[in-house]
Amino acid sequence: MGTWLSADIPAFAVVGRVNAGKTATLATLLEIDDDELLRISATPGETTEVLPLPVRYDDEELMRFLDTPGFQQPIEAMKEIQRLAAGGVPGPAEIARFVKECRERFPDEVRLLEPLTEGAGVIYVVDPGKPLRDSFLAEIEILRWTGRPRLALLNPQGEPAPEQEREWRERLGTAFNLVRTFDAHEARYDERRRLLEALLQIEEHHREHIKKVISAMENEMSDRLEEAAEAMLDFFEKALTLRVSEPLETRDRGIPARMEKKRADLEARYFKKLADLENDCLKRLLKAYRHHLLKPEIDPAGHSGLNLAVAETWRKWGLSRGQLTAAGVATGGAAGAVIDFGVGGHSFFVGAAIGAVVGGAAAFFKGGALPELRFKGVSLGKVQSDGQALEAGPPQNPNFPWVLLDSMLIRHAGILDRAHGRRDKAPIESGEQESRVRAFPAARRSLFQKWFTSCLKGSPDRGKEPEVFAELVAALDEGAALPNE
Ligand SMILES: Nc1nc2c(ncn2[C@@H]2O[C@H](COP(=O)(O)OP(=O)(O)OP(=O)(O)O)[C@@H](O)[C@H]2O)c(=O)[nH]1
Ligand SMILES: [Mg+2]
Missing domain, CATH: 3.40.50.300 (P-loop containing nucleotide triphosphate hydrolases)
Structure with a gap:
């Protein structure tokens, strides 16, 4: 030949x-x-x-x-x-x-x-x-x-x-x-x-050969949607159950400046870990869709990736207030910090000190600040002499899981949009996009909300997972079918 x-x-x-x-x-x-x-x-x-x-x-x-x-x-x-x-x-x-x-x-x-x-x-x-x-x-x-x-x-x-x-x-x-x-x-x-x-x-x-290629391509596409859904579920679960903690010593407790520093350190550690999880998930998505040149570009400071520190993110993404309520979330309690101290004799001081620091929850919504995390004093049993630690968990805003979901759906669509023949260095599109979760059918919203809530409580509902997975695959598939922006 x-x-x-x-x-x-x-x-x-x-x-x-x-x-x-x-x-x-x-x-x-x-x-x-x-x-x-x-x-x-x-x-x-x-x-x-x-x-x-x-x-x-x-x-x-x-x-x-x-x-x-x-x-x-x-x-x-x-x-x-x-x-x-x-x-x-x-x-x-x-x-x-x-x-x-x-x-x-x-x-x-x-x-x-x-x-x-x-x-x-x-x-x-x-x-x-x-x-x-x-x-x-x-x-x-x-x-x-x-x-x-x-x-x-x-x-x-x-x-x-x-x-x-x-x-x-x-x-x-x-x-x-x-x-x-x-x-x-x-x-x-x-x-x-x-x-x-x-x-x-x-x-x-050789028509049979070409037909085989076409059907292999179709199968591959559905495998990839499942791979993507798996990576995302893994990310949501890890992100929603993420907690970081610092031991508290007696000498820290009564001094607001020290408490403030502890809290700021915890906050930085929390958001760093969250960004690492986000990065891992995006890497898995890029791999599933065979992209090597395209990078996750997680840089909240440069407004790429998921930027939780701008009010815009929270305005555009996630569910509307009415949808949150319909999905079974009490939205009213979002503003106050959860300060829940376990055992220990000096909780009053700790509470007062933290209260002074976390008082400005509303400031975040005006933009330019990170969202308020859930802070909690936890007992460390006999490990520390005074048995106290400070723990930071997910942002209190009930839209947090929905914002995560939206940001991933949007970037998934951005990855699907990227032709492999492009060699420019533009990041994955994400900024200008409309919320996708707001268009979810109500039953899907309430299913996700239940699962999110179980994760936020620290015990993901395994029984719901297959259904959540199937709905996520469906959502990714619908996103793939949307026309180019
Ligand atoms: N905007 C746009 N630019 C394209 C498109 N296709 C190719 N280009 C650009 O055109 C230039 C040439 O693309 P190549 O794919 O290298 O062209 P080629 O026909 O293989 O060129 P030779 O190998 O040099 O013969 C590159 O800068 C590409 O990025 C397209 O569909 N849209
Ligand atoms: Mg060429």
């Missing part, structure tokens, strides 16, 4: 002008964000050799794509092929001769046409924002002469004028079996799937 193809494996070569976005198209279609393997750049001529990209499932190669260097001298190559046809209409035989005889003068054209002479199908990538010049017409002619199954992909790198795009479509329609749009920077699961279905339409051999 030659250099690039194997018998019984359908192969498609992605061809087009230098810089048309061939490599980006493959990166997005095959979810490869490895910058070493697939080099994508604004420098024309980035890809210089044919690169085979096998699609394997369960260790079986089902399909193969070939990245190729771009056309550099299409008009001259077209003339050369016409010369080889000696006045007749060129066809596959002339293309084969061109590949054999003209390597020195047309190194790029020969490299990109070689897999086609061996039997690969054609995926021709064009930017419909470029004027349809003679050089493009030459490429279209050459590809037609190969006689291979041909799909043309419009990959808009800007906003093409509708007039121009129509001209491209008309022209491509005369020489290609199918013309489709595939934006290498925006395409998501559905578009990737449609592209494979288009290949299924134009390729008459």
Whole structure:
């Protein structure tokens, strides 16, 4: 079968002008964000050799794509092929001769046409924002002469004028079996799937292989939703049961400045641990969706990630007050700190000292401060001489679990939105998004609320977990189906 193809494996070569976005198209279609393997750049001529990209499932190669260097001298190559046809209409035989005889003068054209002479199908990538010049017409002619199954992909790198795009479509329609749009920077699961279905339409051999790839892709998508839901549930459980504590000594108790410092240290430790949990969860999500370049970017100071210290987060995300009440939360008690001291003789002092520090719960809602945590004095039994410790738990705002859930749903959608062919360093989108939990059906809200409450109390309700998991998978699936922002 030659250099690039194997018998019984359908192969498609992605061809087009230098810089048309061939490599980006493959990166997005095959979810490869490895910058070493697939080099994508604004420098024309980035890809210089044919690169085979096998699609394997369960260790079986089902399909193969070939990245190729771009056309550099299409008009001259077209003339050369016409010369080889000696006045007749060129066809596959002339293309084969061109590949054999003209390597020195047309190194790029020969490299990109070689897999086609061996039997690969054609995926021709064009930017419909470029004027349809003679050089493009030459490429279209050459590809037609190969006689291979041909799909043309419009990959808009800007906003093409509708007039121009129509001209491209008309022209491509005369020489290609199918013309489709595939934006290498925006395409998501559905578009990737449609592209494979288009290949299924134009390729008459090995259809079973392509069908297998499509169904493997579907199965993989549902596995990933479950993986994502599992990572999130794990995160919610750990976040809602998170507690940090510090021993209290007699000498600290009566001195407000010392108590204040203890409390501030605890608060810092609590939010650091919460951010670590958030980071772990996002890493698991990115891994599930095969992103390596995209980073969680948890930096509350830089307003990326979940920023609990801005009022905006609490205004936009989580349930509305009415929904919270309907889900079974007493919202009225949110403002006061829970100061619940166990045993110990000096609780009055501790209480007074903490009271002085945590008095300003409302200030947080004006923005710029972290939310009030639940603080509690706990007994350490005989470990400490005076048997007291100070413990910090989750923020008191009843919307806390819902804000966590919203922030994860939104970032999950942001990860699904990110095409693997993009190489810019933008963080996962999250800031400008609407709440998703507010659109939950009431039954789902009350189910989650019950489970959240059990976690907040420190004993997650295992009996409810399967149902919570199923509802979370459903919510993630609905989020995946929403259109691009
Ligand atoms: N906005 C936008 N930019 C794109 C898109 N596809 C590719 N680009 C950009 O166009 C440039 C070229 O993309 P590549 O994928 O390297 O193009 P190529 O056709 O493989 O180029 P060569 O290998 O040099 O022939 C890169 O800067 C890409 O980020 C797209 O769909 N939208
Ligand atoms: Mg390339």
